[in-house]
Amino acid sequence: MTRLSSYLLPTEKQAPADAEAISHQLMVRAGLIRQLGAGLWTYLPAGWRVHRRVEQIIREEMDAIGGQEMLMPLLNPAEPWRRTGRIEIDEIFKLEDRKGTEMVLAMTHEEIVTTHVAQVVRSYRDLPQILYQIQVKERDEPRPRAGVLRTREFRMKDSYSFDRDEAGLEESYAKHIVAYDRIFERTGLEWYRVESDVGMMGGTAAHEYMAPCAAGEDEVALAPGYAANLEVASADPQPAELPAPLSQPEEVHTPGLTTVDDVARRLGVAPGAVLKAYPVIAEGRGLVLVLVRGDHRVNEVKLRNALGTQVRPATADEFARKIGPAGFIGPVGANAPIVLDDAVGDGGYVTGANRADHHLRGVEPGRDFPFERADVRAVEPGDTVGGHPIRIEKAIEVGNIFKLGTRYSSALGASFLDESGAQQLVTMGCYGIGPARIVAAAVEQYADDAGIAWPRALAPFDAELVVISRGESEERAFADRLYEELKATGLDVLYDDRDAGPGEKFADAELLGAPLRVTVGKRTLAAGELEVQLRRGRERRSVPLEGAAEAVHELWRTLP
Known part of the structure; x- marks a missing residue:
């Protein structure tokens, strides 16, 4: 039962004073998250529902390409990180246990998953493998900002492919591109897959998935048929106007x-x-x-x-x-x-x-x-790719994929015997998605002046039922029945049964942003039809009282 009278949804009229990003402002105001400390956020019930919806989409698409879900410890021995040379990364939390053993709080799990593969993979017959988890990560972020966009603790989907050779890695990489494209299509985001730098992950190639929005910390260079992170983008420059040559300086x-x-x-x-x-x-x-x-x-x-x-x-x-x-x-x-x-x-x-x-x-x-x-310059607006001028947009990085090659398997001894009995290093790829960043990007891309307007796939509730009534009444009795009927259609409904005025209820509903708002009141019952508001664009529709639940469900199915 999800009745607002007993649900923890602490909405706020004012945004936090330090909140600049729209997603930071609205996720706090809508009662989705609360801050514990710098870069540390608690997901309240409605916010966690959104996060879990993103995770479910990810699981379904990872399973569809043969991914096997596992779970690795957040607390790691430091030794594997030392063997790969990544123990020196400033953002890694380092600590010691009571015996003085050096430990690490993982910000990603290449070292650990490769250690396990080194222990269990022996033959070419054991490959390929795709392993993934959705796990908490820790990062000693020097500048936490923008709510859940840049934090010190977060959940991430990280997957790892293990293949016999580069040809196998190409197949695993292509499978992840298919899965990631489907994931981001299903979330309802506007997104780009762009060329990117391998950075601290190492390896031979990488792509990032970017969601354009003003709060983004990255910049993306875009032209027809071309998309790249500004860090690695290349383009033809506009010609320089040069003076007449001189015989010498x-x-x-x-x-x-x-x-x-x-x-x-x-x-x-x-x-x-x-x-x-x-x-x-x-x-x-x-x-x-x-x-x-x-x-x-x-x-x-x-x-x-x-x-x-x-x-x-x-x-x-x-x-x-x-x-x-x-x-x-x-x-x-x-x-x-x-x-x-x-x-x-x-x-x-x-x-x-x-x-x-x-x-x-x-x-x-x-x-x-x-x-x-x-080529060492940053591209500029007006440069061209294939004759087309590029534009540069701010964006949030919501996912990334890397061809690691043997960067980690060589350091950690992950090898196998090939068909001829020769020992070979396992060829790896790694692939990350940040569910919280997807949530924040959706808020950024679709919010309006009244609040959040979720894509249908991510909304904490499919619909919000609002009854305009105080105490026992015919309207409340009808709304109680409709609530059960809506749930029976498969819709996930938040029922605002509070003893509050219509202004407060409508404001909270628009702030939370369920795709549909269904209103039951004296006038609607007298008119023989219900008022339904589409949150995106705030368009109003009417459905007859008879068969109202099915009509609302059909309307919901048409939403983006």
Whole structure:
């Protein structure tokens, strides 16, 4: 029985003072969640119902591709994490038990599932396998924000594929794409599957599933037939307007002008005709000077991937001796290897002169300085892919899939004997989905000024029945019968039987956002029909009293 008079649904008129994201505001106001501490959230009954609906969709689609559900401990020995090198990740919670044994609170389970596979898989006949769980994760998140979008504790569906070789991994990866596409279609979200960086997971390739919305922390580059996380996106740049070439570089006095825009204005050229210098320290390589067009920005993820190592910005002291003073550095005469972005074409550019208050113009790459090429810039709106201009949208990452290869199996000894009796490493993939992020993305995408408007598949209740009556009455008796009839059709109904006014009831119903609101009152009974409101768009419909439950159910079946 789900009667609101006895249900814990503490709605609020005002959002928390620190809530900026719409999902944060409305999930608190609608009585779905409450905060315990920074990045720590409790799901109240209605909020947990939504979360469980997402989990059920995930389970059904994972089972459909042959996934086998399991459950691994949240508390892990530190040793497997040390063997893979991931024990040093700052976001991992580390602790010791009373005996001084080092432990880890898992933020993902590659190490643990691979340890088990190493123990039980012996032959090629034991492969392939797809294992998954829906389990609590812990992450020492430095900046928890936006309600349930970035937290320190969360539930995640993580699955892992184990195959004999790369061809098998391709099949498992393709199966997960099918499952994930179905999952996100069923949730009712607007979503994209985009190319992404492998990041701390390692491996050879990755994709992310993104739900566009203003609260997202990621940015997605989109064009017809193309979608990529901005971290790895590539596109053809708009051409730069370059001045006439010079036979050799010419020094010009630019006192106090250290920004691209100031230098471009002083010399009467477009910002794209200036080369922006970005000195970095590359692990294992030392000082490297990176050059991009002045109208572009360095993409640090692409730079790290291009150099094949970790990088950080160099300090003024680190580059002054080998190149020049801050604000005036350039490639000509620089005592450092130079990486030139692919978008820098042939022609004469303005660069720093490596001495204070001076720049050079007419500098030609190749003629005046050596370089290695790489795509290291962030794409910009208006760049093109296949002749189509790209647009950039903010988005929430709601899922990701990775081709891990032998990154973990080699570190943890997961191997098998092939048909010829030779020992081979297991080839792996890993695949994650954040149910809470799906919930928040749905709120973000479909909320209006009255509250949440859930997609049908995720709503905590299929319909909310509101009776406008105080005490015993004909209206309440009819609503009681209708409640039982609606449940008999298979609908999950929240019955607002509280002794409260219609304004409060309607406001709470719109805030909670069940796809349908069915109202029973004196006027509706007198008219011989019920008022039904479609939450999405707040459109009103009427159904006859006779057969009302079946009519409401049929209307619900038509909803998105």
